Amino acid sequence: MIDILKEWIINIASLILFITAVEMLLPDNSLKKYSKFVLGLILMTVLINPIIKIFNKNFNISVYSQNISRVIYDEEKVDSIEKYKEESLKNTIKNFETNLEQIIGDKLKDEFKVLNTKIEIQAEYSDEDNNFNIKDIKIGIKDGKVEKVKKVKVSVGEKTLEEKEKDKLHDDIKSYLSKELRVEESIITVYKL
Structure with a gap:
Protein backbone atom coordinates (compact mmCIF):
# COMPACT_ATOMS: atom_id res chain seq x y z
CA MET A 1 0.00 0.00 0.00
CA ILE A 2 2.87 2.37 0.81
CA ASP A 3 4.51 1.58 -2.54
CA ILE A 4 1.28 2.44 -4.35
CA LEU A 5 0.98 5.73 -2.45
CA LYS A 6 4.65 6.52 -3.12
CA GLU A 7 4.25 5.78 -6.86
CA TRP A 8 1.07 7.92 -6.96
CA ILE A 9 2.83 10.93 -5.37
CA ILE A 10 5.84 10.56 -7.69
CA ASN A 11 3.48 10.45 -10.72
CA ILE A 12 1.68 13.60 -9.56
CA ALA A 13 4.91 15.49 -8.91
CA SER A 14 6.52 14.51 -12.21
CA LEU A 15 3.32 15.34 -14.13
CA ILE A 16 3.11 18.78 -12.51
CA LEU A 17 6.73 19.45 -13.49
CA PHE A 18 5.97 18.30 -17.04
CA ILE A 19 2.83 20.47 -17.25
CA THR A 20 4.76 23.52 -16.00
CA ALA A 21 7.52 22.99 -18.57
CA VAL A 22 5.01 22.55 -21.42
CA GLU A 23 3.09 25.70 -20.45
CA MET A 24 6.28 27.75 -20.36
CA LEU A 25 7.30 26.55 -23.83
CA LEU A 26 3.96 27.13 -25.54
CA PRO A 27 3.43 30.49 -27.30
CA ASP A 28 0.55 32.71 -26.18
CA ASN A 29 -2.12 31.87 -28.73
CA SER A 30 -5.30 29.84 -28.98
CA LEU A 31 -3.35 26.59 -28.95
CA LYS A 32 -2.26 27.24 -25.34
CA LYS A 33 -5.78 27.09 -23.90
CA TYR A 34 -6.45 23.74 -25.58
CA SER A 35 -3.15 22.41 -24.34
CA LYS A 36 -3.97 23.49 -20.79
CA PHE A 37 -7.31 21.70 -21.07
CA VAL A 38 -5.69 18.46 -22.23
CA LEU A 39 -2.95 18.67 -19.60
CA GLY A 40 -5.63 19.27 -16.95
CA LEU A 41 -7.47 16.14 -18.09
CA ILE A 42 -4.29 14.14 -17.80
CA LEU A 43 -3.64 15.51 -14.30
CA MET A 44 -7.19 14.59 -13.23
CA THR A 45 -6.72 11.04 -14.51
CA VAL A 46 -3.47 10.68 -12.58
CA LEU A 47 -5.22 11.94 -9.43
CA ILE A 48 -8.29 9.71 -9.85
CA ASN A 49 -6.60 6.58 -11.23
CA PRO A 50 -5.72 4.92 -7.86
CA ILE A 51 -9.24 5.45 -6.56
CA ILE A 52 -10.79 3.81 -9.62
CA LYS A 53 -8.30 0.95 -9.44
CA ILE A 54 -9.52 0.20 -5.92
CA PHE A 55 -13.10 -0.26 -7.18
CA ASN A 56 -12.32 -1.96 -10.48
CA LYS A 57 -9.11 -3.94 -10.91
CA ASN A 58 -9.29 -4.16 -14.76
CA PHE A 59 -10.12 -0.52 -15.49
CA ASN A 60 -7.25 1.75 -16.65
CA ILE A 61 -8.47 5.30 -17.05
CA SER A 62 -5.13 6.63 -18.32
CA VAL A 63 -5.53 4.66 -21.57
CA TYR A 64 -9.00 6.11 -22.13
CA SER A 65 -7.95 9.65 -21.23
CA GLN A 66 -4.92 9.48 -23.52
CA ASN A 67 -7.08 8.35 -26.44
CA ILE A 68 -9.64 11.10 -25.82
CA SER A 69 -7.04 13.82 -25.34
CA ARG A 70 -5.16 12.74 -28.47
CA VAL A 71 -8.31 12.97 -30.61
CA ILE A 72 -9.30 16.38 -29.17
CA TYR A 73 -5.78 17.75 -29.37
CA ASP A 74 -5.16 16.56 -32.96
CA GLU A 75 -8.41 18.08 -34.33
CA GLU A 76 -7.92 21.43 -32.59
CA LYS A 77 -4.22 21.48 -33.37
CA VAL A 78 -4.77 21.07 -37.12
CA ASP A 79 -7.38 23.86 -37.21
CA SER A 80 -5.26 26.22 -35.10
CA ILE A 81 -2.10 25.56 -37.06
CA GLU A 82 -3.83 26.17 -40.41
CA LYS A 83 -5.38 29.44 -39.18
CA TYR A 84 -2.07 30.57 -37.70
CA LYS A 85 -0.24 29.65 -40.90
CA GLU A 86 -2.71 31.60 -43.09
CA GLU A 87 -2.57 34.70 -40.87
CA SER A 88 1.20 34.54 -40.67
CA LEU A 89 1.52 34.20 -44.44
CA LYS A 90 -0.84 37.14 -45.05
CA ASN A 91 1.12 39.31 -42.60
CA THR A 92 4.42 38.29 -44.15
CA LYS A 145 5.76 71.34 -59.39
CA VAL A 146 2.69 73.46 -59.85
CA GLU A 147 1.82 73.16 -63.47
CA LYS A 148 1.09 76.20 -65.55
CA VAL A 149 -1.99 76.28 -67.66
CA LYS A 150 -0.90 75.23 -71.12
CA LYS A 151 -2.33 75.99 -74.46
CA VAL A 152 -4.61 73.32 -75.68
CA LYS A 153 -3.24 71.77 -78.82
CA VAL A 154 -5.27 69.39 -80.84
CA SER A 155 -3.13 67.05 -82.82
CA VAL A 156 -3.81 63.77 -84.44
CA GLY A 157 -1.27 61.01 -83.99
CA GLU A 158 1.64 63.18 -82.93
CA LYS A 159 2.95 63.59 -79.39
CA THR A 160 4.35 66.82 -78.02
Whole structure:
Protein backbone atom coordinates (compact mmCIF):
# COMPACT_ATOMS: atom_id res chain seq x y z
CA MET A 1 0.00 0.00 0.00
CA ILE A 2 2.87 2.37 0.81
CA ASP A 3 4.51 1.58 -2.54
CA ILE A 4 1.28 2.44 -4.35
CA LEU A 5 0.98 5.73 -2.45
CA LYS A 6 4.65 6.52 -3.12
CA GLU A 7 4.25 5.78 -6.86
CA TRP A 8 1.07 7.92 -6.96
CA ILE A 9 2.83 10.93 -5.37
CA ILE A 10 5.84 10.56 -7.69
CA ASN A 11 3.48 10.45 -10.72
CA ILE A 12 1.68 13.60 -9.56
CA ALA A 13 4.91 15.49 -8.91
CA SER A 14 6.52 14.51 -12.21
CA LEU A 15 3.32 15.34 -14.13
CA ILE A 16 3.11 18.78 -12.51
CA LEU A 17 6.73 19.45 -13.49
CA PHE A 18 5.97 18.30 -17.04
CA ILE A 19 2.83 20.47 -17.25
CA THR A 20 4.76 23.52 -16.00
CA ALA A 21 7.52 22.99 -18.57
CA VAL A 22 5.01 22.55 -21.42
CA GLU A 23 3.09 25.70 -20.45
CA MET A 24 6.28 27.75 -20.36
CA LEU A 25 7.30 26.55 -23.83
CA LEU A 26 3.96 27.13 -25.54
CA PRO A 27 3.43 30.49 -27.30
CA ASP A 28 0.55 32.71 -26.18
CA ASN A 29 -2.12 31.87 -28.73
CA SER A 30 -5.30 29.84 -28.98
CA LEU A 31 -3.35 26.59 -28.95
CA LYS A 32 -2.26 27.24 -25.34
CA LYS A 33 -5.78 27.09 -23.90
CA TYR A 34 -6.45 23.74 -25.58
CA SER A 35 -3.15 22.41 -24.34
CA LYS A 36 -3.97 23.49 -20.79
CA PHE A 37 -7.31 21.70 -21.07
CA VAL A 38 -5.69 18.46 -22.23
CA LEU A 39 -2.95 18.67 -19.60
CA GLY A 40 -5.63 19.27 -16.95
CA LEU A 41 -7.47 16.14 -18.09
CA ILE A 42 -4.29 14.14 -17.80
CA LEU A 43 -3.64 15.51 -14.30
CA MET A 44 -7.19 14.59 -13.23
CA THR A 45 -6.72 11.04 -14.51
CA VAL A 46 -3.47 10.68 -12.58
CA LEU A 47 -5.22 11.94 -9.43
CA ILE A 48 -8.29 9.71 -9.85
CA ASN A 49 -6.60 6.58 -11.23
CA PRO A 50 -5.72 4.92 -7.86
CA ILE A 51 -9.24 5.45 -6.56
CA ILE A 52 -10.79 3.81 -9.62
CA LYS A 53 -8.30 0.95 -9.44
CA ILE A 54 -9.52 0.20 -5.92
CA PHE A 55 -13.10 -0.26 -7.18
CA ASN A 56 -12.32 -1.96 -10.48
CA LYS A 57 -9.11 -3.94 -10.91
CA ASN A 58 -9.29 -4.16 -14.76
CA PHE A 59 -10.12 -0.52 -15.49
CA ASN A 60 -7.25 1.75 -16.65
CA ILE A 61 -8.47 5.30 -17.05
CA SER A 62 -5.13 6.63 -18.32
CA VAL A 63 -5.53 4.66 -21.57
CA TYR A 64 -9.00 6.11 -22.13
CA SER A 65 -7.95 9.65 -21.23
CA GLN A 66 -4.92 9.48 -23.52
CA ASN A 67 -7.08 8.35 -26.44
CA ILE A 68 -9.64 11.10 -25.82
CA SER A 69 -7.04 13.82 -25.34
CA ARG A 70 -5.16 12.74 -28.47
CA VAL A 71 -8.31 12.97 -30.61
CA ILE A 72 -9.30 16.38 -29.17
CA TYR A 73 -5.78 17.75 -29.37
CA ASP A 74 -5.16 16.56 -32.96
CA GLU A 75 -8.41 18.08 -34.33
CA GLU A 76 -7.92 21.43 -32.59
CA LYS A 77 -4.22 21.48 -33.37
CA VAL A 78 -4.77 21.07 -37.12
CA ASP A 79 -7.38 23.86 -37.21
CA SER A 80 -5.26 26.22 -35.10
CA ILE A 81 -2.10 25.56 -37.06
CA GLU A 82 -3.83 26.17 -40.41
CA LYS A 83 -5.38 29.44 -39.18
CA TYR A 84 -2.07 30.57 -37.70
CA LYS A 85 -0.24 29.65 -40.90
CA GLU A 86 -2.71 31.60 -43.09
CA GLU A 87 -2.57 34.70 -40.87
CA SER A 88 1.20 34.54 -40.67
CA LEU A 89 1.52 34.20 -44.44
CA LYS A 90 -0.84 37.14 -45.05
CA ASN A 91 1.12 39.31 -42.60
CA THR A 92 4.42 38.29 -44.15
CA ILE A 93 3.19 39.10 -47.67
CA LYS A 94 1.89 42.48 -46.48
CA ASN A 95 5.25 43.26 -44.82
CA PHE A 96 7.07 42.15 -47.97
CA GLU A 97 4.92 44.48 -50.10
CA THR A 98 5.36 47.42 -47.70
CA ASN A 99 9.14 46.97 -47.52
CA LEU A 100 9.41 46.64 -51.30
CA GLU A 101 7.32 49.81 -51.77
CA GLN A 102 9.75 51.68 -49.50
CA ILE A 103 12.79 50.31 -51.32
CA ILE A 104 11.38 51.24 -54.73
CA GLY A 105 10.52 54.74 -53.50
CA ASP A 106 14.09 55.22 -52.23
CA LYS A 107 15.59 53.89 -55.49
CA LEU A 108 13.44 56.25 -57.58
CA LYS A 109 14.46 59.21 -55.44
CA ASP A 110 18.14 58.35 -55.80
CA GLU A 111 18.17 57.43 -59.49
CA PHE A 112 15.55 59.70 -61.06
CA LYS A 113 15.11 62.45 -58.42
CA VAL A 114 11.40 61.63 -58.32
CA LEU A 115 10.07 62.90 -54.99
CA ASN A 116 6.32 62.28 -55.05
CA THR A 117 5.35 58.71 -55.78
CA LYS A 118 2.51 56.39 -55.03
CA ILE A 119 3.64 52.79 -55.18
CA GLU A 120 1.38 49.74 -55.00
CA ILE A 121 2.77 46.22 -54.96
CA GLN A 122 0.91 42.94 -55.27
CA ALA A 123 2.88 39.86 -54.28
CA GLU A 124 2.15 36.22 -53.60
CA TYR A 125 3.92 33.32 -51.97
CA SER A 126 4.74 30.29 -54.07
CA ASP A 127 4.89 26.96 -52.24
CA GLU A 128 6.63 25.35 -55.21
CA ASP A 129 9.53 27.83 -55.25
CA ASN A 130 9.33 28.57 -51.52
CA ASN A 131 9.68 32.20 -52.56
CA PHE A 132 7.74 35.45 -52.90
CA ASN A 133 6.72 36.43 -56.41
CA ILE A 134 5.83 39.96 -57.46
CA LYS A 135 2.61 39.95 -59.48
CA ASP A 136 2.11 43.65 -60.13
CA ILE A 137 3.88 46.97 -59.56
CA LYS A 138 2.02 50.26 -60.05
CA ILE A 139 3.94 53.50 -59.72
CA GLY A 140 2.27 56.89 -59.82
CA ILE A 141 4.66 59.79 -60.35
CA LYS A 142 4.06 63.45 -59.62
CA ASP A 143 6.83 65.93 -60.28
CA GLY A 144 5.83 68.16 -57.36
CA LYS A 145 5.76 71.34 -59.39
CA VAL A 146 2.69 73.46 -59.85
CA GLU A 147 1.82 73.16 -63.47
CA LYS A 148 1.09 76.20 -65.55
CA VAL A 149 -1.99 76.28 -67.66
CA LYS A 150 -0.90 75.23 -71.12
CA LYS A 151 -2.33 75.99 -74.46
CA VAL A 152 -4.61 73.32 -75.68
CA LYS A 153 -3.24 71.77 -78.82
CA VAL A 154 -5.27 69.39 -80.84
CA SER A 155 -3.13 67.05 -82.82
CA VAL A 156 -3.81 63.77 -84.44
CA GLY A 157 -1.27 61.01 -83.99
CA GLU A 158 1.64 63.18 -82.93
CA LYS A 159 2.95 63.59 -79.39
CA THR A 160 4.35 66.82 -78.02
CA LEU A 161 7.93 67.04 -76.80
CA GLU A 162 6.75 67.03 -73.17
CA GLU A 163 4.72 63.88 -73.69
CA LYS A 164 7.71 62.20 -75.32
CA GLU A 165 9.89 63.14 -72.32
CA LYS A 166 7.31 61.73 -69.90
CA ASP A 167 7.05 58.53 -71.92
CA LYS A 168 10.85 58.24 -71.93
CA LEU A 169 10.95 58.76 -68.13
CA HIS A 170 8.26 56.10 -67.66
CA ASP A 171 10.13 53.68 -69.93
CA ASP A 172 13.43 54.40 -68.15
CA ILE A 173 11.80 53.75 -64.77
CA LYS A 174 10.29 50.49 -65.99
CA SER A 175 13.60 49.35 -67.45
CA TYR A 176 15.54 50.33 -64.32
CA LEU A 177 13.16 48.59 -61.91
CA SER A 178 13.00 45.52 -64.12
CA LYS A 179 16.77 45.15 -63.89
CA GLU A 180 16.98 46.01 -60.17
CA LEU A 181 14.14 43.73 -59.06
CA ARG A 182 14.75 41.05 -61.71
CA VAL A 183 11.16 41.08 -62.89
CA GLU A 184 9.57 41.48 -66.31
CA GLU A 185 8.72 44.97 -67.49
CA SER A 186 5.19 43.82 -68.33
CA ILE A 187 4.21 43.72 -64.62
CA ILE A 188 5.39 47.30 -64.04
CA THR A 189 2.96 50.13 -64.71
CA VAL A 190 4.12 53.75 -64.47
CA TYR A 191 1.51 56.52 -64.62
CA LYS A 192 1.22 60.21 -63.88
CA LEU A 193 -0.56 61.28 -60.70
